[in-house]
Amino acid sequence: QVQLVESGGGLVQAGGSLRLSCAASGRTFSTYVMGWFRQAPGKEREFVSAISLSGHTTYAIFLRGRFTASRDNAKNTAFLQMNSLKPEDTAVYYCAAKRGLLSAELASASAVDYWGQGIQVTVSS
Secondary structure, rough: OHEEEEEHEEEOOOOEEEEEEEEEEEOHHHHHEEEEEEEEOOOOOOEEEEOOOOEEEEEOOOHHOOOEEEEEHHOOOOEEOOHHHHHHOOEEEEEEEOHHHHHHHHOHHOOOEEEEEOEEEEEEE
């Protein structure tokens, strides 16, 4: 069992930055691909990014380089650095984990083994 707890969300103006953190419980953090999804009101949950144990990353095409995923395996924590935020980035962001090796394995919500509770990110115009 893995528990995921997000932090770092909040309200920011367009063009600003936020850094989300995801703290994972358990001793097997290193065996999981870590990722982020988001869900805006009235929309389906969508993939944002994923990072493998080795640091290989996969991103949603629409991000166009604005977000960066990272992880600290010693601290059982994954991060999402979000820059140049836009109002359309407003959503609840969810940390996700999947046992596996390749970041691309976590590119679908149906592949997720564990979810965090979600954290609100609001970008004002």
